[in-house]
Structure formats: C-alpha cells, structure tokens
Amino acid sequence: MMAEPQVADEGTPAAGTPAAGTPWDGMAGTDRYAACLLAARAGDRRGLNVLVAELTPLVWHVVRGSRLDRATSEDVVQTVWLALLRHLDRLTEPRALVAWLITTARREAYRCQRRDDQQRQRTAGSYYASFNGSFNEGFNEERVSAEPSKAPEPELEVLREDRDRRLWNAFSLLPQHCQELLRLTVLAGRTSYSVVAKALHRPRGSIGPTRGRCLATLRQLFEGEGGFR
Amino acid sequence: MNCTDQPHSDDALLGELDRLLDVADPVPAGLIERIQFAVALEDLDVEVARWERAGALAGVRGTDPGTVSFTVDDVTVMVTFTPERPEGAGHRIDGWLIPPGGHRVEVRVSGQQSRTTMADDGGRFVLEGVPHGTLQLVVQLDQGEGMATRRVVTPTLVL
Numbered sequence: 001m002m003a004e005p006q007v008a009d010e011g012t013p014a015a016g017t018p019a020a021g022t023p024w025d026g027m028a029g030t031d032r033y034a035a036c037l038l039a040a041r042a043g044d045r046r047g048l049n050v051l052v053a054e055l056t057p058l059v060w061h062v063v064r065g066s067r068l069d070r071a072t073s074e075d076v077v078q079t080v081w082l083a084l085l086r087h088l089d090r091l092t093e094p095r096a097l098v099a100w101l102i103t104t105a106r107r108e109a110y111r112c113q114r115r116d117d118q119q120r121q122r123t124a125g126s127y128y129a130s131f132n133g134s135f136n137e138g139f140n141e142e143r144v145s146a147e148p149s150k151a152p153e154p155e156l157e158v159l160r161e162d163r164d165r166r167l168w169n170a171f172s173l174l175p176q177h178c179q180e181l182l183r184l185t186v187l188a189g190r191t192s193y194s195v196v197a198k199a200l201h202r203p204r205g206s207i208g209p210t211r212g213r214c215l216a217t218l219r220q221l222f223e224g225e226g227g228f229r
Numbered sequence: 230m231n232c233t234d235q236p237h238s239d240d241a242l243l244g245e246l247d248r249l250l251d252v253a254d255p256v257p258a259g260l261i262e263r264i265q266f267a268v269a270l271e272d273l274d275v276e277v278a279r280w281e282r283a284g285a286l287a288g289v290r291g292t293d294p295g296t297v298s299f300t301v302d303d304v305t306v307m308v309t310f311t312p313e314r315p316e317g318a319g320h321r322i323d324g325w326l327i328p329p330g331g332h333r334v335e336v337r338v339s340g341q342q343s344r345t346t347m348a349d350d351g352g353r354f355v356l357e358g359v360p361h362g363t364l365q366l367v368v369q370l371d372q373g374e375g376m377a378t379r380r381v382v383t384p385t386l387v388l
Contacts, residue, residue: 045269052264060256074257075280078384081264085273167245168253186247215239222242 022046030098037097041088052081055098059105061187065180066109072116076108083108102184163226170221178214185211263363263385266339270367275382276301299366299383303328306368306381310388313358320359320388326352330371339363339385361388 024035024047033055039047059080063073083104091097171179278299298307305327310320326332329352336344339362348354363385370379 048268049265052268053261056261056264057251057256060260061250061254064254070257074260075384077260078264078267079277079279081268082275082277082382082384085268085270085275086277088273164245164249164252168249171246171249182243182246183250186243186250189243189247212239215242218242 022050024050033097037088037091051097055101056081058098058187059101061183062102062105063109065183066106066113067176068109068112068116072112073109076105076112079108080105166225166227167222170218170225173221174214174218178217181211182214182218263339263387266337266363267365267382267385270382272380275367275380276304278304278306278381278383280384297386299381301381304368304370304379304381306366306383308366310359310386317361318358319361322354322356322359324348324354324356324366326354326368328352332371333369335367335369337365337367359388363387 022035023039024032027035033051036047036050040051056077059077060073063076063080064070066073068076080101084101087100091100171182174182278301281298281300296307296309298305300306306324307327308322308324310322313319313321322336324334326334326348329350330348331350332348332352334346334348334354334356336356336359338344338360341360341362344356344359346354346356364387365385366383368381370381372379
C-alpha cells in the first residue's frame, strides 16, 4: 500500500527468531508499529521500547525541522513521547500512530518557538514581531519565504567530505518552510508519503509544486557553493 | 535512489539529503535510552509538564546548581538542584509545587531506587542524596477526598 522499507518478507520467519517471540517479529513499517502499539496498550513495555527506538529518529528530525536548538529539541522529543502515554488508548486506529507523532512533534516545536520568540521579543524589542506570527501558520510560504532561516547549527565538523559540507550549507540557507518540507519529504521515503501529506494538512497533490520550488532553490544555493563538482 | 544517472535530479538531491540528515544532525547519544526510561511508568495516565526555560539557557546538564521549572495547565513544579559535598556525593533537591498542598513526589533515577517524599502544606519538599544520573519527577497531586487522581510527570534531567 505504501513505500515502506521492508526488512523482512511477509510470511517468512525471520532468521534467529528469539524463543520468546513478539507479535511484531518479522513485521515491518506500519504493521509493525501497529502491533507494537497494541502490545504497549496491553502493558507490554517491549512494544513501547521498540516504538521509541525506531520512531525517535523520525520525531527528532521533525522537531529539528523547526528552528529549535538541539538541547531544546531533546526536551520536545521527550514531551511528545510522554504525551503519547495518555494517548495510547485514544488512538483508535493504530496505523495513525506515525501521523500522530509527526503532528504532535510539529505542534510542540511551534509552541516552544512561540515561547522563545516571545521571550526574545521582551528582551530585544520589536525586531522579532514580524517573524513571530508567520511561523504559527505552518507552511505559509508567501509570508515566510522572505525570511532567511535561522541556521539549524549544522555540525559541520562531522562532514568530512567537502561536497557534503557544501550541500548542508546550502540546505541550512533555505527558508525555514523549505527545510522542514524537505526533511519531511526525505523522512517520507522512510515511512510513507501519505502520512507526511496528512501531517502537513495539505492535499497530497499540492506538496509536489512547493517541494519542487524548494528543491530548485536548494539546487541554486548548492551550485553557488560549488555544486556536485 | 539512483544517483549516478542524473546527478542533478530531484531524486539525487533528496537522496543526498537523506544520507546527510543522520550524519549532520544525528539523534543525540543516549536520547532513546532516556526516553525509554521516561516512559517506563507504572501508570500511563499522566500529564506532561513542559520545561519552562529561555531557549538560550542550557538547563540542568552538568553539576552546577540550577533551578528549573515545569508547567502543565495550572500546575508548576519548580526544583533547585545543589551538589552535595564531598564532590560526587549526589544532589539535594529543593522543590516547590503550585498549587500548594501535601502532594506525593517521586524522583525516579535511572538504574537506582526511586525516592519518594511528601510536600508540606505549602507545597515544598526536600530530597537529599539524590544520585547522579538520568532522573524524572512524578508528582501525584493531593486533590482532596473523592477527587480523581492527577499525576504529573516531567521530562528527564541529567544530573
């Protein structure tokens, strides 16, 4: 049904299955998460631990698609998972878990940004006033695109390849909504496109053109940095 | 993704980004383990208190004394951590809960026994000798007779 990365063929018992098998053994993608969620609901902590281990990278990158620094992002990611606990029984459709995580991660990140912006505003006067409102609109590119992104602290020292460094530089120069959309697009390749579309509150078809414009901008910036060379 | 045929295609760019994302902006070391600790609670019906702090402040990550506060709706959990002597002995936690009351406070420490105390009528509590490590506060609010139980949890702190 969607482009899930398959780690095991359906119906094929995974090699080296432990004696105490779990319902999600040999499952992948949404089915696996649904099985873990059901187990977690029934009080099986292993299910919750698998979800945390396998979906935290997704939540992390969604949160980092905002302008929050790494330390604040860690807190937001934790908040999202803790919020899930109370929500375990309320997710009527276990398959909706990934969408719930993305939506909650974005909401928590924006909430945090708003608070930080308000704090900065109080100390720095009105400079951030115009900045502030636009991000609460999510992907309202007409209002956001003129604003340069606050670079998300690229950890350039870990990028040994010059080309990688230039591409990450170019990516960091993109407007915020483009960075977030491209992150989500990349992540969508790891989970499912429709889940991303849902989390963006946009009809599936309309992401394409915006993404195309973001990629065109990225390509220009990258070529300004030296390109694929 | 095939990056060799069309080096400048959208797919090639997205493929490069996919690879870079985890290299340039990886999930912090230990975060998954800290979350697994934070969610391993007896009762899952909990309200999550958010960390109130300015974006620029580093929060409590180290051994300096520091005050942090967490809030959710009308509830505030404020705690001050003070390193005890001799160095490395642990921490003293001075806490203050709003609304005040004789609430039950549990400090969970990863790999250690939980510590529990009761706040006084003013909402204040003290815990001494809290070991280093990843910790989390769980507050059970005293709602009075016949009222539904409310449990508030914080994200983890690393002391």
